Amino acid sequence: MKLAMTDFTPFASLLGGILIGCGAALLWLVNGRIAGISGIIGNLLTARHGDIVWRVAFLFGLIGAPWFYLALSGMPAVRIEASIPVILAGGMLVGFGTRLGSGCTSGHGVCGIARLSIRSVVATCLFMATGCITVFRTHRILGG
Numbered sequence: 811m812k813l814a815m816t817d818f819t820p821f822a823s824l825l826g827g828i829l830i831g832c833g834a835a836l837l838w839l840v841n842g843r844i845a846g847i848s849g850i851i852g853n854l855l856t857a858r859h860g861d862i863v864w865r866v867a868f869l870f871g872l873i874g875a876p877w878f879y880l881a882l883s884g885m886p887a888v889r890i891e892a893s894i895p896v897i898l899a900g901g902m903l904v905g906f907g908t909r910l911g912s913g914c915t916s917g918h919g920v921c922g923i924a925r926l927s928i929r930s931v932v933a934t935c936l937f938m939a940t941g942c943i944t945v946f947r948t949h950r951i952l953g954g
Contacts, residue, residue, distance in 0.1 A: 811953070834920050837868070846917020850906040911937075 816875040841864055854865050855927065890897070908914040911933050913922070922930020 830916075830920060831924075834916075834924070837864075838921065844917055846913045846921060848905075848914040849917055855894040867941075916931075 822922075829934055837843050837845045845865070845868070845873070850865050854862070854869075857865060886903075892900075903951075913933065915934065915937050918930040918933040923934060
């Protein structure tokens with residue numbers, strides 16, 4: 811997928827960020843839980859009975875929201891240039907990395923930094939630096 815500066819949408823990005831922040835704050839205030847997706851999914855099968863309902867509701871909202879948006883605004887133009895094996899390998903590496911890093915970007919980046927967690931600040935800086943290095947290597951050095 812190629813993005814140009816003409817695709818820059820600051821209002822939609824700001825609104826999306828506000829909604830993510832409000833959702834994370836609401837989950838923390840109501841349930842005392844952090845909205846880290848890897849933790850919500852990773853602990854779903856081993857959760858206590860009272861914890862299953864909110865986890866499933868959170869996941870339904872996470873999956874259902876794009877479908878709701880799609881129904882309102884139509885399908886955006888998306889072109890995936892990677893092969894299925896590359897996508898699967900990337901997904902496996904992300905899953906391994908979230909376990910290794912004790913959380914994902916949503917848990918560390920949104921919730922951890924908001925709680926002023928030094929561990930989350932370091933983890934998020936490493937996530938971002940690794941992403942920048944990967945994009946640089948893929949696009950500039952490997953020509954992808």
